[in-house]
Amino acid sequence: METEAPSMENPKISAYYQTRLAHFGVVSTEWLAQAQSATNPNPPLPSSSTNSHTDKDTNFSVIDEFNRWRNHPDLAEAVAAIRALAAVISASKASTMMQLEIELKNASDTLKAWDTTSISLTAASDLFMRYVTRTSALEFEDFNSAKARLIERADKFGEISYKARKIIGMLSQDFIFDGCTILVHGFSRVVFEVLKLAAHNKKRFRVFCTEGRPDRTGLRLSNDLAKLDVPVKLVIDSAVAYTMDEVDLVLVGADGVVESGGIINMMGTYQIALVAKSMNKPVYVAAESYKFARHYPLDQKDLAPALRPVDFGVPIPSKVEVECSARDYTPPQYLTLLFTDLGVLTPSVVSDELIQLYL
Amino acid sequence: MDARRPPRAVIDPKVRTVGFFTPPDPIQFDSNSLSPVMIPPPCHSSENLDLHSPPSVTPPSGDESVSVTGSYNGSSSELFPAPMSPALSQKIVAGDGGVGGGIVASSFPRGGGVPVCKLTTVSVVNTDSFAFDERDKPNKGGGSSMEVKDQAMNSKQKNEKSSKAERRALQEAQRAAKAEGNKATGTVTSGNLKSAKATKPPQKVDNTSVAASEKKGVDRPSEKDRKKDVPHPRMQYDDKSRVEKAKRRAVVNHTESRNRVELFRHLPQYEHGSQLPDLEAKFFQLEPVHPSVYKVGLQYLSGDISGGNARCIAMLQAFQDAIKDYTVPPEKTLVRDLTAKISSYVSFLIECRPLSISMGNAIRFLKSQIAKLPLTLSESESKTSLQSDIERFIYEKIILADKVIVEHAVTKIRDGDVLLTYGSSSAVEMILLRAHELGKQFQVVVVDSRPSLKGKLLLRRLVEKGLTCTYTHINAVSFIMHEVTRVFLGASSVLSNGTVYSGVGTASVAMVAHAFHVPVIVCCEAFKFHERVQLDSICSNELGDPDVISKVSGRGDVNHLDAWANAENLQLLNLIYDATPSDYVSIIVTDYGMIPPTSVPVVVREYSREQVWI
Numbered sequence: 001m002e003t004e005a006p007s008m009e010n011p012k013i014s015a016y017y018q019t020r021l022a023h024f025g026v027v028s029t030e031w032l033a034q035a036q037s038a039t040n041p042n043p044p045l046p047s048s049s050t051n052s053h054t055d056k057d058t059n060f061s062v063i064d065e066f067n068r069w070r071n072h073p074d075l076a077e078a079v080a081a082i083r084a085l086a087a088v089i090s091a092s093k094a095s096t097m098m099q100l101e102i103e104l105k106n107a108s109d110t111l112k113a114w115d116t117t118s119i120s121l122t123a124a125s126d127l128f129m130r131y132v133t134r135t136s137a138l139e140f141e142d143f144n145s146a147k148a149r150l151i152e153r154a155d156k157f158g159e160i161s162y163k164a165r166k167i168i169g170m171l172s173q174d175f176i177f178d179g180c181t182i183l184v185h186g187f188s189r190v191v192f193e194v195l196k197l198a199a200h201n202k203k204r205f206r207v208f209c210t211e212g213r214p215d216r217t218g219l220r221l222s223n224d225l226a227k228l229d230v231p232v233k234l235v236i237d238s239a240v241a242y243t244m245d246e247v248d249l250v251l252v253g254a255d256g257v258v259e260s261g262g263i264i265n266m267m268g269t270y271q272i273a274l275v276a277k278s279m280n281k282p283v284y285v286a287a288e289s290y291k292f293a294r295h296y297p298l299d300q301k302d303l304a305p306a307l308r309p310v311d312f313g314v315p316i317p318s319k320v321e322v323e324c325s326a327r328d329y330t331p332p333q334y335l336t337l338l339f340t341d342l343g344v345l346t347p348s349v350v351s352d353e354l355i356q357l358y359l
Numbered sequence: 360m361d362a363r364r365p366p367r368a369v370i371d372p373k374v375r376t377v378g379f380f381t382p383p384d385p386i387q388f389d390s391n392s393l394s395p396v397m398i399p400p401p402c403h404s405s406e407n408l409d410l411h412s413p414p415s416v417t418p419p420s421g422d423e424s425v426s427v428t429g430s431y432n433g434s435s436s437e438l439f440p441a442p443m444s445p446a447l448s449q450k451i452v453a454g455d456g457g458v459g460g461g462i463v464a465s466s467f468p469r470g471g472g473v474p475v476c477k478l479t480t481v482s483v484v485n486t487d488s489f490a491f492d493e494r495d496k497p498n499k500g501g502g503s504s505m506e507v508k509d510q511a512m513n514s515k516q517k518n519e520k521s522s523k524a525e526r527r528a529l530q531e532a533q534r535a536a537k538a539e540g541n542k543a544t545g546t547v548t549s550g551n552l553k554s555a556k557a558t559k560p561p562q563k564v565d566n567t568s569v570a571a572s573e574k575k576g577v578d579r580p581s582e583k584d585r586k587k588d589v590p591h592p593r594m595q596y597d598d599k600s601r602v603e604k605a606k607r608r609a610v611v612n613h614t615e616s617r618n619r620v621e622l623f624r625h626l627p628q629y630e631h632g633s634q635l636p637d638l639e640a641k642f643f644q645l646e647p648v649h650p651s652v653y654k655v656g657l658q659y660l661s662g663d664i665s666g667g668n669a670r671c672i673a674m675l676q677a678f679q680d681a682i683k684d685y686t687v688p689p690e691k692t693l694v695r696d697l698t699a700k701i702s703s704y705v706s707f708l709i710e711c712r713p714l715s716i717s718m719g720n721a722i723r724f725l726k727s728q729i730a731k732l733p734l735t736l737s738e739s740e741s742k743t744s745l746q747s748d749i750e751r752f753i754y755e756k757i758i759l760a761d762k763v764i765v766e767h768a769v770t771k772i773r774d775g776d777v778l779l780t781y782g783s784s785s786a787v788e789m790i791l792l793r794a795h796e797l798g799k800q801f802q803v804v805v806v807d808s809r810p811s812l813k814g815k816l817l818l819r820r821l822v823e824k825g826l827t828c829t830y831t832h833i834n835a836v837s838f839i840m841h842e843v844t845r846v847f848l849g850a851s852s853v854l855s856n857g858t859v860y861s862g863v864g865t866a867s868v869a870m871v872a873h874a875f876h877v878p879v880i881v882c883c884e885a886f887k888f889h890e891r892v893q894l895d896s897i898c899s900n901e902l903g904d905p906d907v908i909s910k911v912s913g914r915g916d917v918n919h920l921d922a923w924a925n926a927e928n929l930q931l932l933n934l935i936y937d938a939t940p941s942d943y944v945s946i947i948v949t950d951y952g953m954i955p956p957t958s959v960p961v962v963v964r965e966y967s968r969e970q971v972w973i
Contacts (some may be wrong), residue, residue: 018447260946260955296953298771298845298878332955348957355951355961 019248031187061113062088062107077190078124078290080159081111086154086193093217097146117306119264120335121254123293124161130318131157131358132306155291164288164341165190169197172251172339175284176203180248183208183240183276186266187217188253188287192224192337199228206231208243214310217266250276254287258295259346259354261332263287264303267325282336289340292350293297294358297329371603392424410774577723618905619921620930627713628902634895653678656711665813667717667851667887668757674708674718678747678753682742693741698729713901716852718861723887749916756886760950761789764882768948769794770846771880776801778845779877781833781868782812782861786882788820791847795826802826802841808833808864810907810933833864837871846872850883850941856892856965857941857956859883866896869943878945885949888963896937905931 018294065087069080088107095102109127132153172194176182184191198205207225209218209232223230235243249274254263263285264270276283297303302353307328316322332347342353459877540885619628642649648656655677658664664673686702687693705722708714714722715862722907725866727747732741764786772778772794778801807814818830848869851862857866872879895897909920923929941956951962 175521259953261957296955298880298945301773302771348955351955351958352961354955354956355965358952 007244033072044046056127058081062110066114070161072097074189075119076120076161076165078120078288079111079158080119081124082128082154082158082161082290084111085125086151086158089132089154095143097143100147101184103131104132115302119293119295123256124290126294127290127292127357128157134357137189153261160341161288162288163192167341168286168288168339169193171344172284173198173201173203173285175249175337175339177248178204179203180205181208181246181358183187183206183210183247183250183281184221185210185217185242185252185269186212187215187221187251188286190288191251191253192221194286195225195230196228197349199230199277201223206223206233208233208235208247210234210240210272211236212239212266214269214308215266237271240272240337244275244279247276250281250283251318252283252285254285254291255327256293256295257285257287257338258293259351261335261338261350262297263293263328263335264297264332265330267328270300270328270330272332273330277334284337284339285332286339289342289353293356294354300329303327303329306309371804387826388707391728404520432877458464459910466768502964506940507812524530543565574677618637618927620932623900623902623932623934624895625898626900626902628905645676648704648707649681649684651708656708659708659712663810666783666785667715667849668761668884670715671718671721672753672757675721675749675753679746685742687738693738694732694734698726701725701729716889716891717884720886720889721752725749739957743757752886756950757884760886761786763950764884764948765793767953768880768882769797769799771845771946771948772799772801774800777842778802779804779806779840779843779872780817780846781806781814781836781846781865782808782811783817784847784882786884787847787849788817788883791826792824793820795824804829804831804838804839806831806833806864806868807821810903810910813862833867835876836868840875840877842873843872843875843877846877846879848879848881849934850881850887853881853883853889853956853959854888854890854893854938855890856894857944857961858893858948858961859935859939859941859944859956861939863937865895866937866939866943869939872944878944880946880948881944882948885951885966887960888949888966890960890963890967893938896934901935903933903935905933908933 046243062084065084066080069075069083070077085104085107089100090102092100092103094103100229108129111125112122132150168190176194176198184195195207198333207222207230209222209225211234212218212221218234222234225232226251252263252265252269254265256264258264265285273283295303306326307324309324310322335347338345338350340345365499374857393578413711490573492832526838629668648832649778653671655664655673658673664670678701679718681700682697685694685697685700701722705714708718725745725748732744768790773788776799778791780791780803805814805818805828807818807830814830821828827841832901846868848859848861850859850861850865854860859869869879905923907924911917922931923931947954947956947959949962954962
């Protein structure tokens with residue numbers, strides 16, 4: 001699944017979740033450094049360029065750059081990837097467009113190989129590539145101006161992605177009305193941004209946080225919300241249906257938004273969406289547009305598995321299997337609206353956007 | 360009778376019986392034991408007729424026939440004066456469904472005000488009333504139909520109180536007349552659901568042939584009719600001259616079937632027995648139609664070529680040959696003349712078998728390519744360019760598209776899957792074979808249905824390649840669905856609202872799969888998408904030969920329906936297509952990738968834009 005240092009205590013943990021743990025869990029900086037060094041030195045890329053030294057440089061610098069950006073806990077991983085790829089273009093020593101594109105492709109593949117289970121990383125890299133190379137100016141201008149144009153587009157994409165959260169926050173304010181009760185699942189920085197902005201705008205609302213085992217996301221989120229003086233109530237995952245009556249809307253983030261319009265998110269999202277739908281509560285998803293991926297899962301098992309070991313606190317006999325998948329797929333019929341930086345959209349728009357970009 | 364009384368005054372309320380209805384109580388009739396089922400007179404058609412054709416058009420022979428048919432209409436109208444106004448309209452409507460050139464019903468418009476005259480005089484009186492005036496549109500009922508009818512009519516004219524057999528003969532004649540008109544209407548009408556026949560693709564502009572004008576003619580009455588009153592179920596061909604032209608031009612002789620289902624009277628249905636030998640006999644007389652096109656038409660008619668892709672490719676290759684042999688006549692431009700020629704070929708093919716939507720799209724492409732030919736090109740250059748365009752279309756849109764679809768769809772097949780497929784789709788077959796090649800372990804359930812039993816061929820081909828297959832009939836689909844993990848379906852077309860238009864039975868399979876939460880994967884090339892929207896399977900469909908329903912091959916003892924045509928109450932319906940709503944479809948695999956059904960309009964838009972660049 002992804003590279004693992006032998007000193008890691010938790011094998012088979014997706015690097016994506018590792019990162020989130022790193023950012024939000026109680027970890028030491030030494031652990032973080034270990035993790036980084038563990039993922040660094042593998043150059044998975046078969047470089048086809050003649051100048052291998054340059055390539056290794058580029059290779060090395062992509063992951064370096066990526067990690068450098070990733071260090072910010074506030075920065076989404078995908079945005080870090082985008083920034084890293086943009087840096088690749090600027091640092092590129094290529095002299096023809098073809099070479100530049102090849103370098104870019106190689107860098108993108110490296111990043112994707114770094115964590116194959118992260119959908120947003122793959123999606124963001126792909127979208128970046130399409131967005132950047134889709135300009136028709138490439139054919140006409142000389143190389144330097146074309147390269148400058150690419151850099152400009154790359155930076156713009158980076159800016160958009162970076163600002164995406166703020167845009168989403170602003171767009172969602174209309175949906176949070178005074179006196180509403182919001183059910184939140186998982187710790188999404190976008191969702192947190194939305195709630196933060198609402199609190200800042202002096203809206204009166206309360207939040208139900210699901211506990212979010214095994215990541216304990218609910219605990220983290222309730223901590224942060226309490227700091228904002230937002231009334232928070234923690235509910236265990238099983239109590240969602242019980243409390244759904246009092247809930248006015250459900251707000252979740254997404255690890256990835258798939259082509260059907262459904263989302264891939266932390267385990268438990270599908271359950272909550274089912275309950276909400278049967279009780280006629282709207283389910284809103286706050287996701288940046290770079291998370292639109294070209295997957296199309298037909299059912300839960302159609303995803304690339306991302307495993308996350310579950311700690312029950314007591315030893316489990318080895319004969320007992322544990323379902324340790326870390327995420328699930330929520331089909332589009334259970335989602336009401338998507339809040340994205342492209343606007344407030346219905347799930348069917350995802351495919352439209354992707355078609356327009358990929359055709 | 361007031362011959363010129365505007366029909367619309369009479370048809371009130373605007374009611375139309377649709378669906379399967381039983382004849383009203385015969386006791387209501389007096390000695391003239393006509394059953395309303397036998398009363399085909401399409402009042403609306405007649406209204407149309409009345410509307411548009413000048414009174415003078417009515418030929419004496421027409422009057423005769425009209426009067427005869429009218430006679431029994433008239434009699435019925437006579438039988439049910441005032442109170443029957445609603446019932447009358449009802450009957451009128453009922454009759455409307457199917458019969459001949461609508462000449463008959465013209466008496467009905469005067470409907471409520473019923474002839475007081477006795478039966479014996481009805482014929483005389485009716486003659487006048489059947490003036491084709493007022494609302495009639497281009498009259499396609501036409502002289503030719505008159506001729507056909509005449510023989511039948513004359514013999515019956517004496518007998519006012521028609522017996523059952525005579526009524527039958529009457530109906531036949533009317534149907535024949537209608538058939539004449541129908542041929543003319545074979546061509547497409549863009550976006551006019553009224554004229555909805557199964558064949559659609561908007562062949563709009565360049566249609567310079569008679570078919571076009573007829574089509575337009577037909578459109579207008581239907582539109583006007585629609586505006587005025589009850590949507591009349593059929594297009595009417597009031598303009599006798601046009602019908603005659605159509606008949607002369609018509610290559611295939613159609614005789615209308617008997618016992619047509621009321622609900623589907625707007626779709627053409629012909630007796631299938633005589634068409635093929637008839638057409639074959641005409642082979643050497645038909646020089647306006649290129650031999651390759653003729654051959655393809657014969658193959659369609661006999662059912663040798665079936666399946667969307669096969670028909671489309673055959674047609675395009677026939678056109679390629681035709682273009683190769685084409686020479687521009689003097690004093691004409693290549694673009695216009697060739698377009699006209701292609702249109703005439705298309706109308707011929709429609710006569711053989713109504714076009715599928717994908718064929719319509721291909722024809723539209725071809726016509727746009729012809730229209731885009733730069734004038735500077737010489738004739739041979741234009742021809743080669745067109746031929747290579749067709750070649751490219753076939754290769755890119757069909758063959759290559761199928762490869763892309765296969766590559767996408769095999770990713771959805773996992774080891775241990777049980778895949779269900781219905782009927783025989785070329786795309787699905789390719790997917791299954793490819794997945795098998797890749798070494799995936801899966802089982803296939805082939806669901807089949809009468810009368811076509813196409814699944815058997817698919818089964819044979821799959822078993823030859825070594826796949827594990829189960830074969831079952833569509834009755835058992837809900838029984839077996841709990842074991843199935845994926846359903847793969849092909850499509851004749853996908854419409855803009857995500858509706859999948861495919862062989863009849865597909866909708867049932869998809870709905871059962873949906874009820875069992877089994878994902879339904881539809882595989883369809885992008886050139887088959889259409890911007891039309893269809894909400895049900897009725898307004899636009901194709902009717903096949905009803906005789907195949909009554910006969911079970913290999914089971915001579917199951918012959919209960921052998922004489923079905925003689926039973927008045929019995930109508931056999933053989934639908935070819937049905938429409939599956941988008942809710943039951945999980946994913947559509949096209950050469951544009953895997954898309955949800957809601958994104959079909961986007962693909963249609965992008966596709967038409969792309970065409971512009973080509």
